[in-house]
Amino acid sequence: MQAFYADHFVLPLPDGHRFPMGKYERLRSRVALELAQVRPGVALPVSDGELALAHDPAYIQAVVDGSLSPAAMREIGFPWSPAMVERSRRSAGATVAAARVAMGLGGQPAEGIAANMAGGTHHASADKGSGFCVFNDAAIAARLMQAEHARLRRGERHPLQVAIIDLDVHQGNGTANIFSRDPTVFTLSMHGQKNFPFRKETSDLDVELPDGCRDDAYLHALELALDELDRRFSPGLVIYLAGADPHEGDRLGRLKLSWDGLEARDRRVFDWAFNRRIPLALAMAGGYGVNIEDTVQVQINTFRAALGYWERWRALS
Structure with missing residues (x-):
């Protein structure tokens, strides 16, 4: 299974910054040690033109040249640097690459599932960043896959339909705004009702969860949400945000999902996509464990589950 990374492009942060930047390198190291069937690849950068599929050109330019206002940088939560931009x-680019591999748009057979580490x-909305998010990878990938799919299938009248299944504990407000x-x-x-962002946008389907929500209630809500998605929409691509932050050990999550509950969540999403033969691109999204290794373990479990579905896709081909 192909997985793309960029953790060696280090974003310099001041001492005491609360974003756990080290989790990405730790995830890649553990994947290399424990999951030999995962093939890591360096993510290529997206261009300004590709960014503009989802973002305002003026915002892109301000990010690139460092001219965002101090207030805009505070909302992002990172100090500006060329490394932040890259x-x-x-x-x-990693989510774009994963979507191409899953769909087979890069000249190779579709692999069904691929990942961004x-x-x-x-x-991130069209004209601003927020909450440690500069550019919206899922939105860029969705729009770019639609463009590439249309170019390859010029006789088709209908555009590629994309479902973004966001199971980070925080609402995907930027994604909802863009689309x-x-x-x-x-x-x-599907997110914590009382968690960040405190001013929510309107998604096509929002599922708000109370503080302290545990495995059974969460998984029941997920079943209902996927059933409604199935009734209302027929995607040709799924982009899945598998946040680690609903875990009971997360500093910012406020939910109480166990290891087993999160693994069941992942398998339910993978099952939903596989049973409908819908390619899926996976991104890791948030995770702020009191113990950073707990966050990495949630993500390792997600990758291990994804590998099983990659093998099922291989058996189909």
């Missing part, structure tokens, strides 16, 4: 481009930057008037992309966000 890492953000490559994080988006970071990504899930769902708080608010786009019927070709379905945004499903």
Whole structure:
């Protein structure tokens, strides 16, 4: 299974910064040690033109040249640097690459599932960043896959339909904003009702969960959400944000999912896509464990489950 990374493009942060940047390198190291069937690849950066499929050109330019206002940088939560720009481009590029591999748009047979070892930057809107998110990787990948699919299938009248299944504990407000008037992309966000962002956007389907929500209630809500998605939409691609932050050990999550509950969540999403033969691109999204190794373990479990579905896709081909 192919997985793309950019953790060697280090974003310099001041001492005491609360973003756990080290989790990405730790994830890649553990994947290399424990999951030999995962093939890592360096993510390429997305271009300004590709960014502009989802973002305002003026915002892109301000990010690139460092002219965003101090207030805009505070909302993002990172200090500006050339490394921040490059890492953000490559994080988006990793989700683009995973979607291409899953769909077989790069000249190779479709593999059905592929991954970004970071990504899930769902708080970035068309004209601003927020919540440690500079560019919205899922939105860029969705729009670019639609463009590439249309170019390859010029006789088709209907655009590629994309479902973004966002199971980070925080609402995908930026994604909802970008696609608010786009019927070709379905945004499903299942998140903590009282958690960040405190001013929510309207997704195609929002599922709000109370603080302290545990495995059974969460998985029941997910079943209902996927059933509704199935009734309302027929995607040709799924982009799945598999946040680690619903875990009971997360500093910011406020939910109480166990290891087993999160693994069951992942398998339910993978099952839903596989049973309908829908290619799936996976991004890791948020995770802020009190113990960073707990966050990495959630993500390792997600990769291990994904590998099983990659093998099922291989058996089909």
